[in-house]
Amino acid sequence: MKRKTIISLLCLTMGLSIVACGKQENTAIVETTVESTEVENIVTEESKVELLPWLQLSSLETHPELRTAFEELLGVTVSEDGTKTGIIYTDETGKANQNNTLFNALGSTNLFIDTIRDTEKSEKIESIASDNYTDIEDNQSIVAVINAYFELLPDQSEGQFDGDSTISRAQAMTLLMRAITPVNDQQAPETDSDFTAKVGETTYTDFAAPMNDYCYINTSNGLNEKSFESTMSRGEYIYMLTKALFGDEYSSRLEEAGKEETDVDSVTFTTLKDGGDVTYQEALSSTDKGLPTDMFNTFKKAAAIGFVTEDSLNWDEAITKSEAINLFIDAVEVYQTNTGSVNTEPEETNGNTAGDLYVPTEEDNQIEDEASQAIAEATKADEQLQSEAGQTTSEESNYTVTPMTATLYAQQAVNLRQGPGTNYDKTGSLSTNQSVEVTGYTDVASGKWYQLSSGSFVSSKYLKDTQVSTSTTTKPSTNTNNTVNNNGGASNNTTSQPAQSSEEQTVSPSGSGDGSGSSRENRAGSTLDAGIGGEWNLQ
Incomplete structure (x- = not known):
């Protein structure tokens, strides 16, 4: 990309420009003396310009x-x-x-x-x-x-x-x-x-x-x-x-x-x-x-x-x-x-700095064990649903969602799906006792599935209107903003979730990689070639 360098104008100039999203073609540049005068800006109905559309x-x-x-x-x-x-x-x-x-x-x-x-x-x-x-x-x-x-x-x-x-x-x-x-x-x-x-x-x-x-x-x-x-x-x-x-x-x-x-x-x-x-x-x-x-x-x-x-x-x-x-x-x-809304990087633990040998604490090991257990639990739930329905890999694309409204709780760790069936792609997961907002339901070959406010689906077998009582407790996560929500993403849900930490609520690992185009590296820049000067002061 051609590099355009900002040049400060040493004299005051006026230019006639045609601007199209920043593409400027100077058709004439005339040096002139600019008098400092106050010009009253009169706005009439006839001078109103058409604004950009602004819709939700x-x-x-x-x-x-x-x-x-x-x-x-x-x-x-x-x-x-x-x-x-x-x-x-x-x-x-x-x-x-x-x-x-x-x-x-x-x-x-x-x-x-x-x-x-x-x-x-x-x-x-x-x-x-x-x-x-x-x-x-x-x-x-x-x-x-x-x-x-x-x-x-x-x-x-x-x-x-x-x-x-x-x-x-x-x-x-x-x-x-x-x-x-x-x-x-x-x-x-x-x-x-x-x-x-x-x-x-x-x-x-x-x-x-x-x-x-x-x-x-x-x-x-x-x-x-x-x-x-x-x-x-x-x-x-x-x-x-x-x-x-x-x-x-x-x-x-x-x-x-x-x-x-x-x-x-x-x-x-x-x-x-x-x-x-x-x-x-x-x-x-x-x-x-x-x-x-x-x-x-x-x-x-x-x-x-x-x-x-x-x-x-x-x-x-x-x-x-x-x-x-x-x-x-x-x-x-x-x-x-x-601020805890999105966790895209693994958190440092133990107070270790980069390059140090990581030594897990007893709490770290407990979190890892419970996370592994949650993954196994969610996988088993998928297998059970497939077995009960004798489900094939063909998508059940013809389904109708009936509207409903309810706040329900996950009875165990369970995966969320893009559609009502385990053959649909995973979109996230729920942890035990995590609350979700249900907006609809549908009945398909594999049974009844709820649709959540995020658009994801989960089998009705694993949602009820009461939380599961737990016989053991672990230290609650202090970062309530980093829980996995009902769309597999981050949530600010601060509902108490016994026996769950932010780490163990990640049931299925998300894909990584950076194909985003928002990489902070290798961005060729261009600079102003017309200068930031002219008839205004830059402080």
Whole structure:
């Protein structure tokens, strides 16, 4: 990929630009003297622009073929009233949510482990992306499909993802807002008149406004109509992500999970330095001057949290559409993992550091034994169901789910399935006494099966309305946010579960691997070639 270097304009210039998702073609550049004047921004009904559509996730109808193929891959089911269930409609608390955001959907372990990090499904996603876009490059399939499904940023032309195109501040701010914000009842973001007066009325203005306070360049220090439509740098985007995601709410959730924030002071950079009160424009002109203190400290926090490294910052490059979505996924994965919502990495135990010989404690051995017992128990349950029904490997695809509502408890460790039968793929597991929300049932050859709020199925033989009494107890897990929920993912369910720890509730190991396209390595960056300068000040 061609490297485009940010060049700070030494003189004030004005350019006529045609912008298509960050692709800029300067048709004329004329040096001119800019007078500092206040211009009243008058907005009339005739000047109203058409906003991006904003509908709850289950109501979106864009990219119908892609949407259908992705839902089939994820096992999403649709009821007669249009209600959708499945991992992408399950929020980080484990509850079904028709108005789910990408942020909350990524709180499900299934979406990470069973999709984004699963090689086989990643290959299928590559096929879905290629069927709908003609310009998909390496490691862009997942972000292209996610962008289309969640309608983060609209395609500029049909069949083109434009993943390598740089995006403007307007687009980057809009992307983040739409990824983390549930749709309101009005199905339109509120208008911020002060923000609009500064940046002008555009397709993106109302969506971008809530992100203004998180941006390094904002309306208080130079964001105006021209800079709003100009390309955002990676440094600005990482700054915005860090400020928006890892604030007070993140700190509170860490505290609830019994964790401490990473010591930012422990992070040291070898190529970056604190430039004090140096302006951002000066930093771009000469990297030897260092970075503005606020930006430097924010980069240290991002590195301490773990979703970027010094080598991957590339702060002076332009942010592309594909990179922006990848960075968001990386940041949310770290957020959910750190706060206990998602556990994608094996936890260190025993206080051992990397390289030490691991010596299991008595509690570790007990957890491992109970986990093995749970796996054997769930496998035996599958075998028993197959034996009782004389079930073959052919799928029972013709079934009807009858709606019902109930809160039931698993009577033993049991696997969850994508459909009503053991011949369907596993989607997760339940541990003994784990509570689940049942939304329907169906009768097939292998018996009665319940459908859960996540969309997964489990045999009715193993669910009842009362918990199982246990004769032995073990130390309850202190990380209640890391239990396996009814879709095989993470749950914030804090219901007491005697004799169960977070480790032993993992009945069937999830697939690993990184075919996601959100790898933090080998991302070729491009940088701004038109400069962040002109008629605004960069602090």
